[in-house]
Structure formats: structure tokens, C-alpha cells
Amino acid sequence: MVFSVGVTDEVAIVGVGATPYYFRGESYPQTIQEMACKAILAACEDAGISVKDIDGFAYYSEAGGGYGQKLSTADFMETLGIPEVTFSATLTSGGGGSAGSVGLARAAILAGDATHVVSLMSLQQAKVRLGTIFGHMAPDPQNSFLQPSGLVGPGHLMSVLTQRHMHLYGTRREAFAEVAISTRENARNRPKALRREPLTLDEYFNGRMIAEPLCRYDFCLETDGAVAVITTRLDRARDLKQKPAKIVASAHGGRREWGRGFAWYGMNDPDFAASGHAPIAKRLWAQSGLSPQDIDVALLYDHFSPMVIMQLEDYGFCEKGEGGAFVESGAIRYNGGSIPVNTHGGQLSEAYIIGMTHLLEGVEQIRGTAINQVPNAKFALATGGPATLPVSGTILGVDE
Amino acid sequence: MSTLTSTMPPEGIHITTDDWTEPFWQAAKERKLVAPKCGDCGSYRFPPTPFCPNCQSQNTEWPELPDTARIFSFSIVRGIPTVTENVILAVVVEFDGIQDVHVVSNVIDAVAEDVKIGDELSVDFIDIAEGWKLPVFRLKK
Numbered sequence: 090m091v092f093s094v095g096v097t098d099e100v101a102i103v104g105v106g107a108t109p110y111y112f113r114g115e116s117y118p119q120t121i122q123e124m125a126c127k128a129i130l131a132a133c134e135d136a137g138i139s140v141k142d143i144d145g146f147a148y149y150s151e152a153g154g155g156y157g158q159k160l161s162t163a164d165f166m167e168t169l170g171i172p173e174v175t176f177s178a179t180l181t182s183g184g185g186g187s188a189g190s191v192g193l194a195r196a197a198i199l200a201g202d203a204t205h206v207v208s209l210m211s212l213q214q215a216k217v218r219l220g221t222i223f224g225h226m227a228p229d230p231q232n233s234f235l236q237p238s239g240l241v242g243p244g245h246l247m248s249v250l251t252q253r254h255m256h257l258y259g260t261r262r263e264a265f266a267e268v269a270i271s272t273r274e275n276a277r278n279r280p281k282a283l284r285r286e287p288l289t290l291d292e293y294f295n296g297r298m299i300a301e302p303l304c305r306y307d308f309c310l311e312t313d314g315a316v317a318v319i320t321t322r323l324d325r326a327r328d329l330k331q332k333p334a335k336i337v338a339s340a341h342g343g344r345r346e347w348g349r350g351f352a353w354y355g356m357n358d359p360d361f362a363a364s365g366h367a368p369i370a371k372r373l374w375a376q377s378g379l380s381p382q383d384i385d386v387a388l389l390y391d392h393f394s395p396m397v398i399m400q401l402e403d404y405g406f407c408e409k410g411e412g413g414a415f416v417e418s419g420a421i422r423y424n425g426g427s428i429p430v431n432t433h434g435g436q437l438s439e440a441y442i443i444g445m446t447h448l449l450e451g452v453e454q455i456r457g458t459a460i461n462q463v464p465n466a467k468f469a470l471a472t473g474g475p476a477t478l479p480v481s482g483t484i485l486g487v488d489e
Numbered sequence: 490m491s492t493l494t495s496t497m498p499p500e501g502i503h504i505t506t507d508d509w510t511e512p513f514w515q516a517a518k519e520r521k522l523v524a525p526k527c528g529d530c531g532s533y534r535f536p537p538t539p540f541c542p543n544c545q546s547q548n549t550e551w552p553e554l555p556d557t558a559r560i561f562s563f564s565i566v567r568g569i570p571t572v573t574e575n576v577i578l579a580v581v582v583e584f585d586g587i588q589d590v591h592v593v594s595n596v597i598d599a600v601a602e603d604v605k606i607g608d609e610l611s612v613d614f615i616d617i618a619e620g621w622k623l624p625v626f627r628l629k630k
Contacts, residue, residue: 233504233514234536237623238593239497239566239577248564249581256562256606300579301565301601345542354581354591355535361562 100195101326101333101488104138104319105449106131110281110440114215116313121154122164125211128315129169136319137330138205140169145176145203147194147320149186149473149481150443152179155212165207176203180341180481184390185365185474187444189481192339194320204321210445211315235352240300244308244393246351247475248300251395254362255302260398260413262302266293267416268394268430269306269437275423276434279460283310284438307394309436316445318452323488334455334485337468338376341481344368349477359409364399364475369482373470374405377484381405384484385466386454387421387428388447391435396475397421401430404470404482423461432461447471451485491600494578496625497569502617510537512551517622522612523551524590535590557585558592558610558626565601576601582610582626596626604628 106128108116116124133140146152146162154160162177176197180186187210194206228236240246254260269288276282288306296304326333346356347365356363374380381404389400398412406428407415415421421430433439433450440446451469453459459466467487474480496502506514509525513536516523526533527541528548540547561583567576578601582592596604597613610626617623 228503228505230505230507230510231536233506233510235593237497237502237504237617238579238595239569239575240564240579240593241566241569245564245566245579248566249562249579252564253562253606298565298567301567303564353536354593355589357588 099323100198100320101323101335102191102318102448102452102485103321103326103329103331103333104132104136105317105452106133106135107316107449108314110283110442111313112283113311113313114213116213117215121158121211121213122168124213124315125154125160125209125317126165126168128209128211128317129165129207132207132317132319135331138319141172142205143171143207144174145194145197145206146174147176147190147197147206147208148179149190149208150183150210151181155214155443157216160209160211176206180479182477182479184392184443185476185478185480186341187390187473187481188448188471188483189339189341189473189479191318191320191336191448191483192341192481195336195339198320198322204325206320207317208320209315209317210443212442213313214311244303245300247393247396248303249354250351250362251302254395254399257358257362258410258413264398264413264416265303265307265394266290268391268397268421269293271422272391272431272435272437275432275461276438279434279439282434282439283312303393303395309392309441310438312440312442314440314442316442316449318445318448327488332456333488334452335488337379337484337486338373339481339483340369340372340376341479342368343478343480347478350475352477362399364396364403365478365480366400366403366472366475366482369480370404373482373484379468379484384428384468384470386432386463386469387430388433388451388469388471389430390444390447390472390474391431391437392441394437397430399475400472429463432459432463444473448483455485455487491602492574492576494576494595494597494599494601496577496595496597496615498572499615499617499623502623503619504617504621509539513537514621516551517614517624520614520622522554522624524554526550526552533587533589535592554584554590555586556611558582558612559585560596560604560606560608560610561591562606563596563604578604580626592624594624594626596628599628
């Protein structure tokens with residue numbers, strides 16, 4: 090294989106597959122491995138390849154199956170009859186790597202190490218509930234500086250970043266409500282979404298406060314399910330069943346100013362009330378030659394509503410500090426917004442599969458088959474994190 | 490009257506240490522709030538780690554932090570499953586003049602709704618499991 094130097098658009102996502110989505114624990118007695126296999130098989134069917142063509146795995150979140158369980162390449166080979174694997178690797182840390190996992194697949198493919206690479210997540214919260222996971226962890230010398238505070242889950246931790254954002258920039262709870270409500274609107278016509286009933290401003294403001302300034306509607310769902318995507322060379326992709334979703338740019342990493350982020354809180358202004366994504370954004374724009382104005386749909390990792398606002402700022406969809414007013418203006422609405430966000434209902438209303446639903450929706454938008462299709466969408470941004478580094482982002486584009 | 494803020498149940502608060510974090514907790518037992526400072530370049534770091542991130546030295550001093558603590562940010566946590574009645578004010582504390590130290594703690598005995606970023610704090614210590622003491626903060630009057 091010969092690739093020209095500097096190409097960033099020589100691979101594409103060619104298959105996507107998912108299980109149904111379930112509320113926390115309701116996917117039992119299926120196992121994480123079983124759901125993962127179902128998603129892989131569905132992605133192969135979608136792409137029009139045999140599962141025996143799979144030769145690579147590019148994971149994230151330490152190849153975790155949710156939190157506390159593991160995804161295993163050897164198990165997939167044995168279970169699905171995959172004859173040989175020539176690449177098996179993972180991005181480190183947690184959900185921050187979701188969008189970047191296909192960048193890892195791209196690295197494998199452009200190096201000639203593998204041809205059909207799966208990236209996936211399978212999640213079941215029957216035993217451990219993510220919402221209070223830090224409260225259940227055994228104390229260690231580092232978390233002993235955090236755990237006693239009562240910040241028992243990721244949302245609790247991010248509420249502290251949010252408070253600072255409100256203090257510095259005058260951001261209002263109405264802005265978080267708009268993220269929650271607009272995301273819910275996008276989920277209403279989606280058969281697989283777990284929350285489809287409309288959410289009103291009154292309901293939002295009457296929602297139980299969990300970690301003030303955040304209420305229950307600012308927290309993503311706690312759900313089960315699996316999503317897999319298959320990445321391959323663009324020339325190969327053009328021979329397959331679906332319209333390729335080109336990987337136009339992909340980056341993971343971050344700067345020390347963010348570092349362990351909210352598991353550390355060492356950041357100062359302006360990094361504290363931020364998403365950690367500014368360096369990722371810079372690299373994506375440089376790789377692609379695009380700017381925020383070129384993006385047709387933004388699929389921003391929405392574990393907690395204010396973090397959508399901080400990503401909008403860090404990717405340059407609006408100025409730093411203006412994210413609250415930006416979303417309150419209606420800018421992220423599917424109907425009438427300047428940059429539709431989380432057209433699939435996101436993790437706040439559709440399902441939380443640790444970022445993979447954002448990639449799936451990105452592919453559908455580029456194919457032109459999304460339920461809430463943005464007309465003539467040419468470029469879709471998907472992100473992973475904000476979380477402990479690495480965080481990541483990927484721009485998908487139409488193959489023209 | 491509002492419920493005053495508290496901590497997680499102290500007898501249930503467990504910590505562990507390693508060689509690089511133990512001096513912090515030993516000082517806390519003597520009711521002193523300290524932080525690691527590089528013995529070569531003078532940079533602070535927190536939580537304690539084995540190297541100075543500025544110059545990579547392992548020479549470490551443990552000066553007491555100044556009495557200039559302020560709330561950098563906070564969250565009011567309610568309804569934690571095991572302690573539903575408690576109102577817990579989790580805070581990130583900054584110290585005037587020391588940019589690289591943020592201590593994560595609680596403000597106790599406060600009316601949560603009255604607290605704001607920038608409020609001045611004074612340190613106190615409470616007994617937790619296994620004979621350790623945990624630094625916590627109160628609003629300066």
C-alpha cells in the first residue's frame with residue numbers, strides 16, 4: 090500500500106451497529122461481551138463485510154466494558170470466529186477517548202497494520218452504578234485528596250467547574266436547561282431513545298438538585314447497551330455497501346493545564362471553567378483546514394449539560410464565556426439553530442454508551458440517513474470527554 | 490432554619506498514604522495544613538506527587554499553607570444515598586499567592602445558600618477513621 094504524505098482523509102467509517110438501549114441494569118442477563126458481539130455483527134452487516142474480515146480492534150477507556158469490566162480481543166476472536174488479528178490497542182483513561190478511538194483505527198490502517206478495524210463500547214450497569222462510582226472506590230493515596238469531600242460521581246465533580254463558569258461569565262441555569270430541553274426535543278421522534286417525553290422549563294427547575302448548580306436533568310442517563318463502528322481504507326470503503334463517512338480529522342490528547350481535570354482540580358482560569366478540548370479543537374482545525382463555521386452538526390459529549398456549553402466555547406462555535414447566551418439564543422436547536430447539537434438526543438435523552446452514540450449519529454448524518462437529518466450535512470464533529478486526558482474529537486465528512 | 494453544612498460521616502472517611510503523601514497527613518494530625526514545595530525551584534504542587542512538575546526534582550519541603558484560604562469554586566451536594574439528610578458543601582480552596590495549590594475539602598457549619606466564590610476560610614481538622622485527621626474549612630467571620 091502506498092499513501093501520500095499528510096493525507097488525513099484516506100480512511101472512513103463504513104459500518105455502524107448497536108444493540109437496543111436499556112435503562113441501568115435492564116440488559117441483564119445478557120453479558121457485556123454478548124452485547125458487544127451483537128453490535129459488531131450488526132456493524133459488519135451494515136458495512137456488508139463478514140465478521141471474519143475483522144482484523145483490528147481500536148478501543149478506548151482502557152478497553153473497558155463500561156467501568157470495572159473488560160472488553161477482550163481474544164474473547165471476540167473465539168466467540169465470533171475471527172481468524173487473525175493484526176492490531177489490538179486502546180486509548181487510555183475513560184470516555185474522553187470515544188471519538189478518538191477511530192483515530193487510533195486510522196493510525197493502524199495508515200500504518201498498514203490492519204484493514205477492518207472495530208471500535209466499540211459495551212456497557213452494563215447492573216453491578217456498579219456509574220453515577221456514584223467514586224464513592225465506591227477503595228481509597229488510594231491520590232483519591233484520598235478528593236474522595237472525602239463527598240463529590241461521589243463525575244457529575245458532582247463537574248458541578249464545581251460549572252459554578253466557576255457561572256461566577257466568571259454570568260452563565261445561568263437557563264442555559265443548562267436549554268441544553269437539556271433541546272436535546273430532549275431531538276430524542277422525541279427516535280424509537281430507540283429512552284427519554285422521549287417533552288421536558289419543560291418548569292419541570293427542569295423543579296428537578297431535584299443533585300450537586301448544585303446541577304439538577305437531575307443536567308445529568309446524563311444511566312443506561313446499558315453496545316455500539317460498534319468499523320473503519321477501513323477509503324478505497325476499500327468505496328467498494329462496500331454504505332456511503333463512506335470519511336475521517337477528515339481526528340485527535341486525542343490534551344494539555345497539562347487540564348491534566349486530570351476534575352479528578353484533580355489543579356486548573357486555574359481560564360482552564361478550570363472549560364472542557365479541556367481547546368487543544369483538540371486547534372489540532373482538528375489544523376488537520377482539516379476547516380473552521381467551526383464549516384461544521385454542519387456537532388455531536389458533543391453530553392455527560393453533563395454545562396460541559397456541552399464549555400465545549401461549544403473551546404471549539405470556537407462561540408467566544409469563551411459566551412456559551413450560555415449562545416445556547417439560550419436557540420443556536421444549538423435542530424430546528425432553526427445555527428449549529429444543531431446532539432441531533433440524536435445525546436446521552437442526556439437517548440442513551441449513554443460512553444460517547445459511541447455520537448460517532449454513530451455522525452456517520453448517519455454524513456450518510457444522509459439520520460432521523461433528524463441536517464440537510465446536506467457535509468461535516469460532522471463528534472467529541473469524547475470532557476474527562477481526564479486524553480480527550481478527543483473527530484470530524485467526519487462526505488466522500489465527494 | 491437551614492440545615493448547616495457538614496461532612497460525610499467522619500467515621501466512614503478512610504484515607505491511604507504513600508511515601509509522598511504521608512507527610513501531608515502526619516502534619517494534619519498535628520493540626521497543620523501543609524503542601525509539598527520543591528526544595529530546588531520552590532514550585533508548589535498538589536496533591537503530593539513524587540516529582541516537581543516544573544524541574545523534576547524530588548527534593549521536597551512541606552511548609553504550612555498561609556491563612557489566606559478562599560473559595561475558588563464549590564458545589565452543594567444533597568441526597569447522597571447513604572447520607573440523605575446531610576448538606577455537603579464541597580469546595581475547591583485557593584490560597585492567595587500560591588497559584589499551584591487547590592485543596593478539595595468541605596466548608597462546615599455554614600448555611601449553604603449564603604456561600605459564594607471568594608469567601609474567606611479558616612482551616613479546622615476533624616477526626617476520621619484509623620486515627621487520621623482531615624482538614625476542613627469554616628467561613629471566616
